[in-house]
Amino acid sequence: MGEKIPPVKGTRDVLPTDTYLKKDDPWVRTGHLQLIEQAARDIFPLYGYREARTPILERTALFARGIGDATDIVSKEMYTFEDRDGTQVTMRPEGTASLVRAYVEHAVQQQGGETKWWYAGPMFRHERQQRGRYRQFTQIGVEALGSTGPRIDAEQIEMLDRWLRFLAVPFEMHVNTLGDARCRPAYRTALQEYLRANADRLCEDCKKRTETNPIRVLDCKNPRCQEVAAGAPRMESYLCDECKAHFDGLRESLTRLGVAHLVDPKLVRGLDYYTRTTYEAIATSGLGSQSTVAGGGRYDGLVRELGGGDVAGIGFAAGVERLALLVAQAGREKEERPVVFLAPLGAAEEARADVLAKHLREAGIAAEVSFRGSNAANQLKRANALGARFALVVGELELSSGRAKLKELRTGEQHEVDLARLPDEVKRLAQNTPPSAA
């Protein structure tokens, strides 16, 4: 026997049932992911977003330039390697850069108007894993390109709000503004000067952050740093007129659309490309310290940075595994179970059952046949374990008479049916008695 080959660290299997999963595994089933994805697939097109699929593998330069060299993601978390022809390639750590590359590559700007895309797929970051953080994880995200005003920001935030509320996830929507290329530098400088003057009261990390990413200091969990942060200059008072108008417009729109939100001046996003609007949906319970369930913002300079025109954009990305943890806790899941379980008692009956199953499936009814050649009791036990709604025992009597008893497992009630018309009979009975909630 060969040795067992373990999975790569930080990667996980998602399986349809959890009877073989460990109890303290904060993990989820395929059904949880499917519920989340299906909801996105249903809701996003209502807002005009259409699906785009881009490669998982991209040139390293795309992320280095798009996300920012100095960010943690680019500087220490990317899965990067040299392709056989010498090209430096990276397994994507996020989706926005790729979508913008595709937008530029195909000169989508020439079509005019807004471009709204959504995407779903695996992302890779080499981080130490913990609850809600994995090296391969899944994001569902959207990007809206070609519009500068705050109304589209509000529409997108309302869409995220609707999606999360449909999923019954407990969350709060936080919004903030980071200013733009004109007013952010002035604020950054003022903040840095303030932080340097108070460096003796900052933690070691924040002393570094003062130079690399001073806005992050505002978000530090260290109580002493928070005291310093409390007295720091505020972005609000440095916003240029345009940025201030944009933020005011966003909040008005959100209120008009009925989106509950709170302004969070400490909301800072880690990627370099964000300007003006930033927002995050933060879980209020159920997750550990990785409680951001979706985050996004405006990136008005990114398209130009990646070789395109002067095109504004805004998008968000949601962590599907984090959502799934919450959906699992709420007990919500897309279920797939057989409607009819066929239990044949001998070789001739098995042959007939196989064909009966085919007829049921042709009629759109989920059917499973036993392949185990066991007695009726054990096959019924199997039908019950699978959660089937009906069981049909096929024996000599049924073969000769062409009639059988269709047993409803929840109630134990048996209905006499004509095998030649089995799909119709099942449909008729399924209508009369609603499926059990269990």
Next chain:
RNA sequence: GUGGCUGUAGCUCAAUGGUAGAGCACUGGACUGUGACUCCAGGUGUUGCCGGUUCGAGCCCGGUCAGCCACCCCA
């Protein structure tokens, strides 16, 4: 990348340094053709891995790997 905690059967867990066990689940039977309740029977382990201490290690020690939690960062 740093720190803490934890690794025993598919799962949940026992086992004063002295023969590795139970419950659940699974499979079969009681019931030669009717599940969920009941009863009976069956099997499984390189005690994560490597080394050390010891007459003897699942237990003690060191290392390592993995998982979880937190820092950091982010989805």
